Amino acid sequence: MATGIKDKVAILGMGCSRFGERWDVGSEQLINEAFTEALADTGIDRSQIGTVWFGSALDSVNVGNSATPLTTALRLQGIPVTRVENMCATGTEALRGATYAVASGAVDIALAVGVEKLKDTGYGGLPVPGKGTLNDLWMPYCSAPAGFAQLAAGYRAKYGIDRELLKRALATVSWKSHQNGVKSPKAHLRKAVTMETILNAPMIAEPLGVFDCCSVSDGAAVAIVTTPEIARALGKQDLVTIKALQLASSSGRESGMTEWAGARVPNTRMAAAAAYKEAGIRDPRKQLSQIEVHDCFSITELVTMEDLGLSEDGHAVQDVLDGVYNADGKIPYQIDGGLKCFGHPIGATGLRMVYEHYLQLLGRAGERQLKNPTLGLSHNLGGVPYNGVAAISIVGLM
Amino acid sequence: MGEGSHRPATGLAKSIAARIAETSHLKMASFEGEIDLEWGMRAETDVKAALTQHYLSADQINAFVGGRCKVCNTVQFPRLPNCVSCASPDSQTPFNFADELGQVATFSADWLQFYLAPPPYVGLVQFDVGSRLLMEIVEVGAAGIDVGTRLSMQFRIKARDRKRHYSRYFWKAVPVR
Structure with a gap:
């Protein structure tokens, strides 16, 4: 057993x-x-x-x-x-x-x-990787931001959210990470930016602008x-100590069948459920002190708030606008700046997230130190929302 | 129509009627390869095809023949040994998607990816027969697309391998106007 x-x-x-x-x-x-x-x-x-x-x-x-x-x-x-x-x-x-x-x-x-x-x-951005000899014959050439941007279309359609409101919530996600990144000495981007700068940035993959995309580091x-x-x-x-390490991979259902609405990442939900069980977490909103999610793009972070059970489905937009995930909010997200501002050297990212938890838990996080954290959750998302892998690690004080 | 010939799925008259006007001479010249533009690093991606794989999967790539599961009846593309729905092994019989209609389930306009006429649109196409596929969506035009836009399938150039002078084809989704 x-x-x-x-x-x-x-x-x-x-x-x-x-x-x-x-x-x-x-x-x-x-x-x-x-x-x-x-x-x-x-x-x-x-x-x-x-x-x-x-x-x-x-x-x-x-x-x-x-x-x-x-x-x-x-x-x-x-x-x-x-x-x-x-x-x-x-x-x-x-x-x-x-x-x-x-x-x-x-x-x-x-x-x-x-x-x-x-x-x-x-x-x-990232180079264009091959997808295998069969997939390369039919699969569209598609950048990483265009893969994740499709979550925005699915999310808007499922919850009937106005395009401009979603864009503002996404900008707030990035604004918050830039605020946090300023306090991370090892971060790639250490500069606060205004909402206007984020909202008016050049488009990368509709509706994601430059500031909706993480740094490539x-x-x-x-x-x-x-x-x-x-x-x-x-x-x-x-x-x-390690409290949980879980991973869930897609079998192709999301991109091959009609059941997925494009407004969430099922792998994250499966990995989170397994990780919460392994760590003995019953109420993640109350028990988790800090969260490092795979904010490769602002829309990814927004839906992950729901996938981790921290926002109710369809409520992440309002929670973001209410500041729930800011450094001084109820559930601090990306306190070190996240992929957005700390950076995303792919192979290092999952360990970088745990590094931040480790510093916070031992009281070594300097001016971004949170008050008495006990449990930290890290989340990675590899591939695209409709075909990829989600990994979750939870660490905490013993 | 002679013996063995096929009536074009669209035909010249309908294709011309569905045209999207381009008034930029520079763009037209670039589409025709008459000027050599600097496209950047993303245009350098090698699009070489594995010809043996292409031969192996010729009906899938050329004729858009996916699979239908003998056990649960789910249609799917590509046609792999185990069913995407019930995972039954060696369960697929041929199913042709070429004449199937669908709609946009998710999409984005990709301004980062190299494309001769940017932006390329990509998205999950939801077929009415109950299947999905990530596809390139072309001929979007000024009307744009959104979740629910109706789509039909057309056989188009997938990639031009300029190093080896080889163009290969697959199917793309086109809005039904």
Whole structure:
């Protein structure tokens, strides 16, 4: 009988590079920047690391495939290292692998690393990936924002929401993240912007303008995990443990059948239900202290508020306009700026989110520190709303 | 009509009647390949087709033949071994979508993606027979589209592989005006 992952694995240390346009370094230095911080946080020697799960999403334009870019960057000789890729959920997948390795008893200490060096691709936005030999013959060439923008059409149609009202709510989502990003020293975009700037920005994919889209960044993030017993033996007092790690993939129902209204992401709902059960969360609105969602686009964040059960279906627009998710609101979202402003180096993002929870839970978040947080939820969405993967991790104080 | 010939689905007269006027000579010249424009990095994407895959799935790509599940009767595209609805294995019999009508379920105008006549419109087409497919929606024109706009299917160029001088085709959705 499976018992889940709750409190079986503790975070021994974490690190995160500065995100942004890192013309000054390569991916190896980004990895090293995050790893050095994490290792210092743990107090262990690097020789104590038993295994590594390494996440990078776009191998052809990033660091290359396989485990060797990581082992070469950190000069890790002869230990098992696995490279994982699951689109934008890649960082969380690295954490999931490392966590399961420790929970299984196979190793005492595991390292999870995520990295992406997107600015060197030269693209504004993401490159256009192949979808497989059959899909490439029929599937439209479609940018990531156009994939997610379709949620806006579906959402408006389902709830009868005026186009301008939805546009204003989406702008408020981004406005809030820019406000938060100012207080994140490692964030890519650290500048507050006005609602007028957001609303009048050039269109990228209708109805999403430039400011409805997250930043495309360089960055790396790292977690080193172990058992709570070993963490205590190493002198850790306040333990942040993994409460849940869940993932849900689409089978093609949303894009192949007629039941999906295009106003939500079913995978997120399935992953959230499983994660709440694993973590023992009955009332997420009251129990979760902070949320980091996959705000690749403003509409994604808005529907995710409903998919996580934090806003009632069809009420997220009003909740956003009422400031429920602002830093001083009832449920702070993207307190570090989120993908929108902290940045979105794909392979690192899931780990970056947990890094923010880790800092907040240990009272290390500086001027953006929340008051007495106890549980943090991270959410990734890989692919597109109608065919992708949703990953959720929940961490908290033990 | 001679033996073995097919009446055009649309025909020249109807195609001309459904035309969208373009008054920019520069655009027209670019459509015809008479001027060489700088399209940016997104135009550099290699659209090379796997010809063996194209041969394998010729009826799906050329004739828009998807599948109908022998177990639950759900129609679907593409035609894969396991049914999208009931997951029954090896359950698909051919079902032709070419003459089916549908409507817009979701859509966006994509100003980021490379396209000769931007913006390309993409969206989930909901077929009246009870199926969905992500498709390119063309000939949108000034009238625009919204959720519920009626659509019919037309066989169009999917991609031009300029490196290998090979154009390939698939089906696109066109608003029913």
